[in-house]
Amino acid sequence: MDNTNTHLTHIAAPEGVLPAVGYTHVVTGVGQWVAISGQVALDEAGEVVGPGDADAQARQVFANLNRCLEAAGGTFADVVKLTYFVTDVAHLPAVRAVRDLYVDVERRPASSAVQVVALYRPELVMEVEAFAVIPTGRVRG
Numbered sequence: 001m002d003n004t005n006t007h008l009t010h011i012a013a014p015e016g017v018l019p020a021v022g023y024t025h026v027v028t029g030v031g032q033w034v035a036i037s038g039q040v041a042l043d044e045a046g047e048v049v050g051p052g053d054a055d056a057q058a059r060q061v062f063a064n065l066n067r068c069l070e071a072a073g074g075t076f077a078d079v080v081k082l083t084y085f086v087t088d089v090a091h092l093p094a095v096r097a098v099r100d101l102y103v104d105v106e107r108r109p110a111s112s113a114v115q116v117v118a119l120y121r122p123e124l125v126m127e128v129e130a131f132a133v134i135p136t137g138r139v140r141g
Helices: 052-070 089-102
Strands: 009-010 025-030 032-039 079-085 110-115 126-134
Touching: 009 089, 025 079, 032 052, 052 089, 052 126, 079 089, 089 110
Parallel strands: 079 110
Antiparallel strands: 009 025, 032 126, 079 126
């Protein structure tokens, strides 16, 4: 894990707001804004990894996000916001457990979780999008 995110500032407990547990309320940064489209549990051949299995899908989703970040010159240390779309909020513990393998748990990104009725394929149980701020000198693309 790359913890060299000195270009980011994390504000976990803004005055008058209940302190965050498992995420950060506010993350600001200096650099190039990068948006990563929602990733689902598809491998590079387009096959679903772990149909209906939240843990297996979370692992594939975060591996895909990591590849996308690397393609832009970034790492998870540059992520300022994650948005989770899950077909059942019961999948969130699996998502969080895998996320914590990728992020600095002392400086988690801001995040939102939304339960959705369905994703575009019935065997998918989650989609995760990311926003990052990558130092200008590292941006690729």
